[in-house]
Amino acid sequence: MSVAHAVAHGVFGRVCLYVMDKAMAPHAHREGHLIFHIHGPPAEVVVDGRPYPLSSGQAVAVSPWQPHFYRPLVAGDNVLALVLYIRPGWFVHASCQASEILRFGRVGVEVSDRLARLLADTSQLLSARRGSDGDFEDRLSALTQACFDQTWQWTAEGQHFIGRERPLRDFRIRRALRLLDAALGEPVDLARLSRAAGLSRPHFFKLFREQIGLPPTIYVNALRMERAIERLALGKETVADIGLDLGFSTPASFSRFFIANGVVPPSTYRRSVLTHAQ
Amino acid sequence: MxxxxxxxxxxxxxxxxxxxxxxxxxxxxxxxxxxxxxxxxxxxxxxxxxxxxxxxxxxxxxxxxxxxxxxxxxxxxxxxxxxxxxxxxxxxxxxxxxxxxxxxxxxxxxxxxxxxxxxxxxxxxxxxxxxxxxxxxxxxxxxxxxxxxxxxxxAHVPPRRLAAAGMEILVHAIEAYASPSFNPPADGLALEAVRRLARWLPLAVASSDNAEARREALAGALTAGLAMEKSIGGVDALAHPLEDDLVGRAMPGELHVPVLAAFVGFNARAVGDRYGALSDTMGQGGAVTGLDIQLAAFARALGLPAALRETATDPNRFAQVAVRAADDPSAFANPRLLTRGDCERILEAAW
CATH class of the missing domain: 3.40.50.1970 (Rossmann fold)
Incomplete structure (x- = not known):
């Protein structure tokens, strides 16, 4: 089973040290995402349907709302990874692109000597449970900035830039997003949602994909994960209550969902955040 | 006022x-x-x-x-x-x-x-x-x-020191404009800084009692400083370790031009037509040569080195300097991905 060694929540977003042992389900989130290989055999991350290597020399940068998932190359082998979920607001001062905040220029990040050092410092501070001091935030900021800058540097080998301009959002899709957010926890009836948005079901799916970059089901999963993480970290309700509230009929189905979208079971995640906050 | x-x-x-x-x-x-x-x-x-x-x-x-x-x-x-x-x-x-x-x-x-x-x-x-x-x-x-x-x-800055310092800030204005990050107001300021410094720095250096030239040169530095809201690229990453080797034997800033001139060729494809706009600005509209050649001529006119071999730099140190430079945080601000090997080639081109 996958294990969370340490988790830190802060103004920057979340930083997790995970032992990953199996493939995840395709998912997306509103944070920018950096995945670094710390230990174990090489693996890969599939981003927008294309695999990118995750190894000691290669990290992966995923922009907000870009669908992706982790996949081991050798089944059963454990990989220790440092995973950053960066809040776009925290990173706003460093954006290189006017069209969107915190969008990486390309997915593949080459782990240079300097990046490797920043990475080692960050994981060390995190596993020593010192993630809450200013030092940690400084390291994290330097690490994110360095990766971000690198993904916008020109290389002769080609760009693999994301490139796609984000279209202006259609008012019907904006309405659907509002409805999804308000009715989170209720079973999602996509046919009803399409009608409420004033579109036929196939047209709704097509437009949603075009404008948001992922299917509505994955979007809903991301919202559920956000709420789940928020409430797990607060530590006030039971895991079962949170699951029920978010529309899962049994604790086991909530657990399966959480593992597929967020590596570890919800109870493990809560324990790591709480241990860390103490 | x-x-x-x-x-x-x-x-x-x-x-x-x-x-x-x-x-x-x-x-x-x-x-x-x-x-x-x-x-x-x-x-x-x-x-x-x-x-x-x-x-x-x-x-x-x-x-x-x-x-x-x-x-x-x-x-x-x-x-x-x-x-x-x-x-x-x-x-x-x-x-x-x-x-x-x-x-x-x-x-x-x-x-x-x-x-x-x-x-x-x-x-x-x-x-x-x-x-x-x-x-x-x-x-x-x-x-x-x-x-x-x-x-x-x-008024009390010796001409050669003024030339080297002015050159360093001019190089930074050029880098700010060439940087691909999106900041149109800073682009405007960077070009204006280049125009002012290219026109007035030689006059300020030539005659220490030319008050107008010193005023315009300081205005150029102010404008360049404002443009440095944008990140600046890899020249510092290479020039500073070189300068550290030459303490007391080189004016701060005088190695920046040879290094930038070598960067121009390296970055050209990443920078696109921005070097052309800089070249037009430096040449006050009449430029016929490339930016690297213009920079070298400008440095020579100020009495500064246009190539590293004109300084006390030791080429045997290039490999070590390249290691430090590729590891320098400002290497990440360069428009083109900068590796250790690239740094060595740039130093050789600057020789």
Whole structure:
């Protein structure tokens, strides 16, 4: 089973040290995402349907709302990874692109000597449970900035830039997003949602994909994960209550969902955040 | 007197130290003067004392050149002893950068520390987004609260030193414009800085009593400093380790042109048509050669080296310099991905 060694929540977003042992389900989130290989055999991350290597020399940068998932190359082998979920607001001062905040220029990040050092410092501070001091935030900021800058540097080998301009959002899709957010926890009836948005079901799916970059089901999963993480970290309700509230009929189905979208079971995640906050 | 309100409050005029400073500092009871060893700093300090007769001024000195993280605690202690919350920094990047580092440390601890910058040399006047200490990584620091830009304070800078310092800030303006990050106002400022410095720096260097040329050159440095809201690229990453090898044998800034000229070829495909626009601006519209050739000719006209072989640089050190440069944080700000091998090739091209 996958294990969370340490988790830190802060103004920057979340930083997790995970032992990953199996493939995840395709998912997306509103944070920018950096995945670094710390230990174990090489693996890969599939981003927008294309695999990118995750190894000691290669990290992966995923922009907000870009669908992706982790996949081991050798089944059963454990990989220790440092995973950053960066809040776009925290990173706003460093954006290189006017069209969107915190969008990486390309997915593949080459782990240079300097990046490797920043990475080692960050994981060390995190596993020593010192993630809450200013030092940690400084390291994290330097690490994110360095990766971000690198993904916008020109290389002769080609760009693999994301490139796609984000279209202006259609008012019907904006309405659907509002409805999804308000009715989170209720079973999602996509046919009803399409009608409420004033579109036929196939047209709704097509437009949603075009404008948001992922299917509505994955979007809903991301919202559920956000709420789940928020409430797990607060530590006030039971895991079962949170699951029920978010529309899962049994604790086991909530657990399966959480593992597929967020590596570890919800109870493990809560324990790591709480241990860390103490 | 001109009050320039972009990014911070800048008073720009001949005699601003005597006329504008008393007004800007009128509410202070006490202040710490942080001065470096730039030529002209001592003279400026005497003028500051005359301008602020009723303010109790304690004084401390740092070296010229880049500031030091290792000095932050000492200067902060001096500030505390002086019972002051304002630093009046007089000098070049040494004094003003040091004051910004101290202010940044104070803000991080939840305290306050205001900085009044009085530049006596050509550099970013403390306006660039980051401060680059000699003993650590660049830090994003608050800008000075006030800049008193008085061109008459440049009167004591020896011509060669002025040329090298002006060249360094010109190189940074070029890098700011060539950087691919999106910041149109900074682009406009960068081009204007290049235009002003290209036109007036040679005149300011040629004759120390040409007041108009020194004024325009300082205005160029101010404009370049404002443009350094944009990140600047890899030239610092290579030029600073080279300079560290040549302490006392090269003026700060004089290695920047050979290095930038070599970068022009390396970055060309990543920068696109921006080098062309820079070349037009430098040549005042009549340019027929490439930017690298123009830069070399410009440096020679100022009496500065256009290639590393004209300096005391040791080519056997290139491999070590390349290792340090590829590892330097400013390597990430270069428009094109910069590896150790690339750094070695750039150094060879600069030879």
């Amino acid at each position: 001109t009050l320039i309100g972009y990014l911070t409050r800048t008073q720009f005029a001949d005699g601003a130290i005597d006329d504008a400073l008393p007004e800007e500092a009128s509410r202070l009871g006490k202040a710490l003067v942080l001065i470096d060893t730039e030529p002209g700093a001592a003279e400026a300090l005497a003028r500051v004392r005359d301008a602020l007769p009723r303010i109790r001024l304690a004084t401390t000195t740092v070296s010229a050149g880049a500031p030091l993280r290792g000095e932050i605690a000492r200067v902060a202690e001096e500030l505390k002893c002086a019972e002051a919350a304002t630093i009046i920094a007089i000098g070049g990047a040494g004094a003003i950068g040091q004051a910004r580092l101290v202010a940044d440390a104070a803000v991080r601890r939840g305290g306050i520390c205001a900085v009044i910058a009085i530049p006596v040399s050509l550099f970013d006047l403390g306006l660039g987004r980051q401060v680059r200490p000699r003993d650590g990584e660049p830090v994003s620091c608050p800008r000075p609260d006030r800049v008193i830009a008085d061109p008459t304070a440049l």
